[in-house]
Amino acid sequence: MGTVFRKTYTKPIPALSEIFTRKGERFARWRDGKGKKRTAPLTAGRDGLDRIVLTVGTYTAKYRDVQAVIREVATGCRDEVAARSILAQLQRQSELVKSNVISVGEDAIAGHQATKLADHFAAYMMHQKAKELNATRIANTESRLNRIARDCGLVRLSDLTPTALERWLLERQQEDMSAGTRNAYREAWIGFGNWCVTTNRLQTNPMASLPKANVKADCRRKRRAMTEEELTRLLDATRRRPVLDAMTIRRGPNKGKAIAKISNESKRRLELLGRERSLIYKTYLLTGLRKSELASITAGQVHIGEPMSYLDLAAADEKNREGSQLPLRHDLAVELDEWIGEKRQSLSGDATIAISCQQSADLSADTPLFNIPTGILRILNRDLELANIPKVDERGRTIDIHALRHTFGTHLSKAGVAPRTAQAAMRHSSIDLTMNVYTDPKLLDVQGALERLPELALGVEQAPHKNVTKATGTDDTRSSLAPVLAPDPDNWCKPLSVVGNSDASSSDVQNEKKPKKPAVSQAFPMSGRLDLNQRPLRPERSALPS
Numbered sequence: 001m002g003t004v005f006r007k008t009y010t011k012p013i014p015a016l017s018e019i020f021t022r023k024g025e026r027f028a029r030w031r032d033g034k035g036k037k038r039t040a041p042l043t044a045g046r047d048g049l050d051r052i053v054l055t056v057g058t059y060t061a062k063y064r065d066v067q068a069v070i071r072e073v074a075t076g077c078r079d080e081v082a083a084r085s086i087l088a089q090l091q092r093q094s095e096l097v098k099s100n101v102i103s104v105g106e107d108a109i110a111g112h113q114a115t116k117l118a119d120h121f122a123a124y125m126m127h128q129k130a131k132e133l134n135a136t137r138i139a140n141t142e143s144r145l146n147r148i149a150r151d152c153g154l155v156r157l158s159d160l161t162p163t164a165l166e167r168w169l170l171e172r173q174q175e176d177m178s179a180g181t182r183n184a185y186r187e188a189w190i191g192f193g194n195w196c197v198t199t200n201r202l203q204t205n206p207m208a209s210l211p212k213a214n215v216k217a218d219c220r221r222k223r224r225a226m227t228e229e230e231l232t233r234l235l236d237a238t239r240r241r242p243v244l245d246a247m248t249i250r251r252g253p254n255k256g257k258a259i260a261k262i263s264n265e266s267k268r269r270l271e272l273l274g275r276e277r278s279l280i281y282k283t284y285l286l287t288g289l290r291k292s293e294l295a296s297i298t299a300g301q302v303h304i305g306e307p308m309s310y311l312d313l314a315a316a317d318e319k320n321r322e323g324s325q326l327p328l329r330h331d332l333a334v335e336l337d338e339w340i341g342e343k344r345q346s347l348s349g350d351a352t353i354a355i356s357c358q359q360s361a362d363l364s365a366d367t368p369l370f371n372i373p374t375g376i377l378r379i380l381n382r383d384l385e386l387a388n389i390p391k392v393d394e395r396g397r398t399i400d401i402h403a404l405r406h407t408f409g410t411h412l413s414k415a416g417v418a419p420r421t422a423q424a425a426m427r428h429s430s431i432d433l434t435m436n437v438y439t440d441p442k443l444l445d446v447q448g449a450l451e452r453l454p455e456l457a458l459g460v461e462q463a464p465h466k467n468v469t470k471a472t473g474t475d476d477t478r479s480s481l482a483p484v485l486a487p488d489p490d491n492w493c494k495p496l497s498v499v500g501n502s503d504a505s506s507s508d509v510q511n512e513k514k515p516k517k518p519a520v521s522q523a524f525p526m527s528g529r530l531d532l533n534q535r536p537l538r539p540e541r542s543a544l545p546s
Helices: 080-098 104-112 117-130 135-152 162-174 179-198 228-246 264-287 291-296 330-348 376-386 401-414 419-426 431-437 446-451
Strands: 003-005 008-012 018-022 025-031 037-044 050-055 060-064 070-074 310-313 324-327
Touching (some): 025 050, 060 080, 117 135, 135 162, 264 330, 264 376, 264 401, 401 419, 419 431
Antiparallel strands (some): 008 050, 018 025, 025 037, 310 324
């Protein structure tokens, strides 16, 4: 037989309590926060001090389940009759499992329905932490779950219905919430529903049918890639701006006027600051790192040398949590090497001694490579203004820190990098993301590509083919911004020769010289594919007499 009861718990004796004895039992009397007089018996705590004994206001059901294990389930009822009704339901479920009417899994699902959502959310957050997800992502997920539960009045797991969430998302759409933000709320609840199914809290995910908003039709932040000429101006302006700002009055009636002079020490410090910021932008542009990823790179994660210089990005700091080794182009590797050497010199206090970044131990391996300020977007906006580069173009697309990653992907395609190689350089899970989202078609030379198509004359003799050298992905001139990311040399293969039309047996097969394998820095213009439009081989003459 089961029973219902109200649990008891102890608390320290409130301040200004009166201790008295009644019928041999000790009590405490005090006034609560509302001024109401309260009385409770006393008991000895583990530390030997007196504590008051209080009773929970709701009933708890106690019974034996199908496995003869004693279970205690909070009913949430203050009325004993209602609590006994819930106890009867629990006992009936146990009997249904014993008689094989329902399975153990279905019984477990039914037992979770009355549990408050807050308890399920807490367990779900522990699950995400166990998966070692990003702390910001976990906090955002918890915030989105709690907001919808609060706005929709969802208290228990049994309250979850797709209708309530659809109504909430529609109201947010009417309030002009972006499609991307609404999809983030949708994904948080779908992920929670999937976890509930996996842990036998729900039989099916009621949120799986929630419609997804069209992000392409409601894109609030459209980024654009920058041209090489704009990038050159940006890096130059970034290097010069700290000194120019220091020598210009920025407030008051004399705003815009030049200051006569600044100290040599201040000028040297500002020049170093400008160089660091321009090197930050260049690293973004030639590695495709995200803002937080570059901020996590330390001096010990920069490896300069043979056969390849690279940045060692830790798995904990990467978005996909896999970890990567990012190749460095030679000029960037040299500049990073010099930058680390200068940081070591500044720590040693002797700027006249040339210290190689491979030889000095003055700089800790945990020292950040760059000091990336929190307001770097504001700094970029001022650099763009000095470089006379519009932040928003005629199509409403903007430039921010992440647009530098878009620029990296676009110039990879413009330089003729194979799509699969560009995907690896961008560290994308989908090649569609690399080619469609992170490639700006405005910078691609589509006209040059069309010029390479064969000329098709109408009614006149076909003109000789023009030698066009400039085309997207087909010219031998590579962008100076594209890093050296060649395909695997094992995938290289020599092209097949085409047999001539001569009838002489001696010319049916032409000898070829085996081409040399291309160097890593010269691999982009060459293709590893076989000629798909070869002319068929002529049949060899028989050696038998006719």
